[in-house]
Amino acid sequence: MSAKPASLAPRDRLIVALDLPSVSAAESLVAKLGDSVSFYKVGLELVYAGGLPFARDLIAAGKQVFLDLKFHDIPNTVQRATEQVADLGATYLTVHAFPQTMRAAAQGRAGSGLRLLAVTVMTSYDDADLAAAGYAMGVKELVRRRSLQAREAGIDGLILSAEEVAAMREAVGPGMDLVTPGIRPAGGEAGDQKRVMTPARAIAVGADRLVVGRPVSQAADPRAAAEAIVVEIASA
Numbered sequence: 001m002s003a004k005p006a007s008l009a010p011r012d013r014l015i016v017a018l019d020l021p022s023v024s025a026a027e028s029l030v031a032k033l034g035d036s037v038s039f040y041k042v043g044l045e046l047v048y049a050g051g052l053p054f055a056r057d058l059i060a061a062g063k064q065v066f067l068d069l070k071f072h073d074i075p076n077t078v079q080r081a082t083e084q085v086a087d088l089g090a091t092y093l094t095v096h097a098f099p100q101t102m103r104a105a106a107q108g109r110a111g112s113g114l115r116l117l118a119v120t121v122m123t124s125y126d127d128a129d130l131a132a133a134g135y136a137m138g139v140k141e142l143v144r145r146r147s148l149q150a151r152e153a154g155i156d157g158l159i160l161s162a163e164e165v166a167a168m169r170e171a172v173g174p175g176m177d178l179v180t181p182g183i184r185p186a187g188g189e190a191g192d193q194k195r196v197m198t199p200a201r202a203i204a205v206g207a208d209r210l211v212v213g214r215p216v217s218q219a220a221d222p223r224a225a226a227e228a229i230v231v232e233i234a235s236a
């Protein structure tokens with residue numbers, strides 16, 4: 001795996017989620033964003049619309065890519081699928097934070113530069129959602145348990161909400177990348193996200209990188225929206 005960078009420029013802390021229905025829509029957004037964005041997330045919607053070759057193109061064009069594939073399967077399948085992804089040249093890959101899954105992914109990426117992020121508790125969940133799914137603990141406790149298990153399994157970073165960042169930084173130490181979706185500029189629509197924070201606040205509490213989708217991709221002027229977030233990051 002590649003090492004965690006010692007410091008990051010504000011622009012490199014923003015990861016724009018390309019949650020779009022086609023490669024042509026993604027190409028158009030990337031063209032509009034130009035050099036205001038250096039890091040893109042390719043997730044399930046775009047991958048099922050031909051997004052993997054497009055991710056390779058982004059990497060070839062000098063962008064960093066986060067493949068948000070959220071692997072969760074039996075260990076043999078996770079290890080072999082991770083081996084396939086490791087060759088693509090992406091910076092990050094997500095797996096769900098179950099110990100078997102995380103250990104298998106860590107074996108699969110051995111010898112590559114790929115960094116693994118464990119999805120602790122989805123930012124669209126709150127305590128009531130966990131209770132409804134049968135969990136006996138709330139969000140904070142489950143994020144903590146899974147974060148410590150992720151470190152133990154050899155995972156490089158965590159997907160968590162900015163609400164948990166300060167406590168998890170203390171729990172796991174400086175070496176893990178803390179990457180936070182659920183980011184909304186002040187006054188923005190939360191939509192389906194339940195654990196949200198502004199870009200400036202998320203950076204101030206210690207997030208390494210912010211994942212932002214709709215506030216950029218659905219903005220009337222996506223480039224202006226991305227640049228405003230980078231300014232907020234820099235100010236924090």
Ligand SMILES: O=c1ccn([C@@H]2O[C@H](COP(=O)(O)O)[C@@H](O)[C@H]2O)c(=O)[nH]1
Pocket residue numbers: 017019043068119121122123124159160181182183193211212213214215
């Ligand atoms: O816990 C999680 C894990 C992943 N995501 C992903 O991040 C983006 C957020 O998009 P917004 O439009 O800014 O809400 C999206 O691609 C999710 O799949 C997450 O939100 N929470």
